[in-house]
Amino acid sequence: xxEWPQETTISAFKRxxxxxxxxxxxxxxxxxxxxxxxxxxxxxxxNLQKIFEATFKxxxxxxxxxxxxxxxxxxxxxxxxxxxxYIGSKNDLASVIEGVLRNYIDKVxxxxxxxxxxxxxxLRAIISGEVFMIQILNPWYYFCYMELKGLDREQQxxxxxxxxxxxxxxVDAIRAGIKQGQFxxxxxxxxxxSITAQLQQWHLKQWKxxxxxxxxxxxxxHIFENLLLCLNNRR
Amino acid sequence: xxEWPQETTISAFKRxxxxxxxxxxxxxxxxxxxxxxxxxxxxxxxNLQKIFEATFKxxxxxxxxxxxxxxxxxxxxxxxxxxxxYIGSKNDLASVIEGVLRNYIDKVxxxxxxxxxxxxxxLRAIISGEVFMIQILNPWYYFCYMELKGLDREQQxxxxxxxxxxxxxxVDAIRAGIKQGQFxxxxxxxxxxSITAQLQQWHLKQWKxxxxxxxxxxxxxHIFENLLLCLNNRR
DNA sequence: GTCTATATAACGATAGAC
DNA sequence: GTCTATCGTTATATAGAC
Numbered sequence: 001x002x003e004w005p006q007e008t009t010i011s012a013f014k015r016x017x018x019x020x021x022x023x024x025x026x027x028x029x030x031x032x033x034x035x036x037x038x039x040x041x042x043x044x045x046x047n048l049q050k051i052f053e054a055t056f057k058x059x060x061x062x063x064x065x066x067x068x069x070x071x072x073x074x075x076x077x078x079x080x081x082x083x084x085x086y087i088g089s090k091n092d093l094a095s096v097i098e099g100v101l102r103n104y105i106d107k108v109x110x111x112x113x114x115x116x117x118x119x120x121x122x123l124r125a126i127i128s129g130e131v132f133m134i135q136i137l138n139p140w141y142y143f144c145y146m147e148l149k150g151l152d153r154e155q156q157x158x159x160x161x162x163x164x165x166x167x168x169x170x171v172d173a174i175r176a177g178i179k180q181g182q183f184x185x186x187x188x189x190x191x192x193x194s195i196t197a198q199l200q201q202w203h204l205k206q207w208k209x210x211x212x213x214x215x216x217x218x219x220x221x222h223i224f225e226n227l228l229l230c231l232n233n234r235r
Numbered sequence: 236x237x238e239w240p241q242e243t244t245i246s247a248f249k250r251x252x253x254x255x256x257x258x259x260x261x262x263x264x265x266x267x268x269x270x271x272x273x274x275x276x277x278x279x280x281x282n283l284q285k286i287f288e289a290t291f292k293x294x295x296x297x298x299x300x301x302x303x304x305x306x307x308x309x310x311x312x313x314x315x316x317x318x319x320x321y322i323g324s325k326n327d328l329a330s331v332i333e334g335v336l337r338n339y340i341d342k343v344x345x346x347x348x349x350x351x352x353x354x355x356x357x358l359r360a361i362i363s364g365e366v367f368m369i370q371i372l373n374p375w376y377y378f379c380y381m382e383l384k385g386l387d388r389e390q391q392x393x394x395x396x397x398x399x400x401x402x403x404x405x406v407d408a409i410r411a412g413i414k415q416g417q418f419x420x421x422x423x424x425x426x427x428x429s430i431t432a433q434l435q436q437w438h439l440k441q442w443k444x445x446x447x448x449x450x451x452x453x454x455x456x457h458i459f460e461n462l463l464l465c466l467n468n469r470r
Numbered sequence: 471g472t473c474t475a476t477a478t479a480a481c482g483a484t485a486g487a488c
Numbered sequence: 489g490t491c492t493a494t495c496g497t498t499a500t501a502t503a504g505a506c
Contacts (some may be wrong), residue, residue, distance in 0.1 A: 024422050040472065063384050065300030069496060079477045081498075090496065146381065159440060159470045189447055192455045193440070194433050201432045207395060222425045225279055304486065313491085316488065325486065 002029050013129045016108065020136055031103065032096050037085045044086070050076045050097045051086055055093060056139035064094055064147045094147055098155060101140045102162055108133065108151030109165060124224050126169055127195065131220040134202045141203040167192040174231065181229040191230060245397050248364045253354045254339065257370055260284045272320045279321070281367065285311045286321055290328060291374035299329055329382055333390060336375045337397055343368065344400060354412030354460055359459050362434065366455040369437045376438040402427040409466065418466040426465060433458050 019027060025045045038044040054075035058067040069090055073080050088094045098209055103139060108129070117125060134141050148159055170192035177183035204210070209219065254262060257280075263279045270328035271280040274374060289310035293302040304325055308315050322328045343364070352360060371375050383394055412418035420426055437444070444454065 010348070037475085042283050043475075061384070062356070063298070065298055066385065068494080070494085080479075080496090081500095082476050084497075085475070119348065133439045141352070149296070149381070150301065164443070164446075172382065187414055187457060190449065190454070191461070193436065193443060193447075194429075197436045197440075204431075205428070206398070208428060211399075212428075214425065219425070222422060223429070226429065226465045230464045230466070232464070295473070303484080305484085312484095315486090 012023070013108070013132060016129075016133050019104065025052075027104075028096075028100055031100055035088050035092070035096075042158075047076070047078060047086055049082065050078065052097065053139075056143055057066070059147065060139055060142050062152060064143070064221070080159060091150070094143075094150055095152075095155060097140065098144050098148070098151055098159065101137065101144050102159060105133070105162060105166075107184065109162075109169060112169060119180065119182055120228070122173040122176070123227060125169065126173065127199065127224045128220040130166075130199050131202050131216055131223075134199065137214050138203050138206070141200075145200065145204065163196065163205050167196055172193055177231065185231055191227070195223060195227060240324075241265050242343045243367070248343070248367055260287075262339075263287065263331075263335055266335055270323050270327070270331075280431060282311070282313060282321055285313065286318065286328070287332065290332070291378055294329075294382065295374055295377050302347040303340055304377065326385070329378075330387075330390060332375065333386055333394065336372065336379050337394060338447070339372075340368070340397060340401075344404060345447075347404060354408050354415065354417055355463070357411070358462060359403065361408065362430065362454040362462070365401075366437050366451055366458075370451050373438050373441070376435075380435065380439065400432065401430055405430055412466065416421045420466055426462070430458060430462060 013032075022045075022148065025048055026041070027171075028049055029041060029045045033044075036079060051072065054072055055067070058071050058075060069083060076083075078086075090144075112126060112129070113212060115122070130213065143208070144159065148156055151159075167189065171188045174183060174185055174188040174191065177182070178185060202216070236268070239333070249352055255450070260280050260283055261276070264276060264283055267277075271279065271281070276395065290299075293306050293310060304315060304318060308318060313321075322331070340374070345360060347364070350360065379394065383391055386394075402424065406423045409418060409420055409426065410425040413420060413423075
């Protein structure tokens, strides 16, 4: 069981690994470099990391609106004025966070679509891959989910479109399985939405899974196996 | 299919019907009567309804923190000072909303536990009943889900406990079915959490279901039938 | 000595509360 | 409508690196 996710770690998610740690913050830096006044990447990256991580800590605990820039200043150790060398405005900070995550997911989805796998392996890859991504970028996912309302309409719509595109990934795999006679399913769209809902729980209900001592691998396996039962998979 | 939910409308949810419309607002009034300065129930109930519905409109659109009492005053037509005859404070307003909903759900869960049904009927009743409740009290559920962070720790914990108690309802029914040899399930707790996740989607992802033109009955049926597939129900 | 990065302090607006 | 606190924001001053 412990090896289960590794065997499905397809190429798209090796990229995810590459974006852990310092590499992630360099990506963040490069993505809104033009909006900031700091020249030196060394300084910029270090402080960006401080600012983003402090934002996650404060906003994910009590809400982004409830977090003041003075709180953020205190938490990061960067002065009020100094913060504005790194962010355009408070709202801009939330916007950048959503933008970075969406851009990142978009790339992974794009690569997943190019993978040639049979329907069962495809579904397993999507599920274990997404749980894995949520695990790595937990505070990012949680922030974007809870603070979406605070962003402008255009950005909200882009986020919803991304979720629909993710659902479509699942629907396509299910449809492929039906075509091959492997699966039976009346409402692929509804089933896909259910899977997405269960995946999102991995960041939404961390408290519950910690309480029940459920591991990432166990959870991904649970979603996958129940999905196969729903699809009447003839193994 | 259209009749599906009706056949499972057990007594606990007839209560839910009784708390639609005006009766609901009288309940709200009676629940925090002592905190307000308005004597006449007639006036109080009418304005409470205005205040709560305006809060849902504003807070569910852009967040409770982002809603100012001036917004609320404008939306309700009640002056700034006037509002304080009905609510103790802004935070108190959110607290009361969560309290009313939790109290309400608690009663329904309590009655559900007293119903004597076979495991399959029990699961169907819980699922269709909960979707039905969410349908009626949609803005309440959505508000409490999204604004839970803003409440004090004690109240947050009570909300989480309630969710665990709801999961337990499902787990008990699943376990009963296993005992009777009807069901097979390795991880009842995880399966219950998945069902809860799917139920909560009914208020969290209204945009998606409207886009896909999925009805409440259709959705409840989808959750229930896939649950039976996961339980290897031998019909 | 020059340029980048940080800190200070105060502005105007607006918040919740009464 | 008023009051006080605090918000996001910015102009300005200072400090530090090379």
